[in-house]
Amino acid sequence: MRAHGWIAGVAAALFVAAPVAAQVPGPPPGVKSCTETGSTQPRQALLGFANSLTVRDTTHEGGAHYANLTLSNPRRIGPQGIVWPVENINKMAYLSEGRPGTIVAKVWIDPSFTDPQTGKKGYEPLGLPAGVSYIMMCENDSTYSALIIPEDANEPLRTKSVSFYRIDEQFPTARARFKAAHSETICLTCKLYGWCEIDE
Secondary structure (H helix, E strand, O other), X not given: OHHHHHHHHHHHHHHHOOXXXXXXXXXXXXXXXXXXXXXXXXXXXXXXXXXXXXXXXXXXXXXXXXXXXXXXXXXXXXXXEEEEEEOOHHHOOOOOOOOOOEEEEEEEEOOOOOOOOOOOOOEHHHOEOOEEEEEEXXXXXXXXXXXXXXXXXXXXXXXXXXXXXXXXXXXOOHHHHHHOOOEOOOEEEOOOOEEEEEOO
8 A cells, every 4th residue: 555655646746746838738729830820720719718828927037028119111119019928938848849839928019009100000010910919839840930819800810930049049138138128029938948039
């Protein structure tokens, strides 16, 4: 009995000590890759799932961060943006983990902003509409992509390429880059040892 009890205790301990990545839930069934933006992508299921995730606020390091985004040609100040990383994303070894993708962040673009040059809202260089969107990242070998999932049903899903940076390869950190005045990047906590920037 003691041996069985010890084995059961070890099994329970191993279950509790599972990798943190297991604590970051994968998307609901039926979700396609980050390059699928058509009607087969279960948008409402994705949004319901995304709204159930815990995101970090501004009260601790690695939490939410914001910046005034910059537009170019001609160069001008754009809308304010805020990024809230999903809790524990920074502890994942891989974004794939046998899933099509992982929702890594909630992003907000000031809906009160209208570009005086174009009359458009949102942050056009990165394809981010006004209001809240969620970012699902996909990892395929050494290639990364993002599916942008707007809460606004009038805004389509869109896909963007992503640049990945190891933390030890580039400074300042993503958070500092994004908090800098007139940032041109959207920086997302992206796995244990790096971050991602959505490409134009």
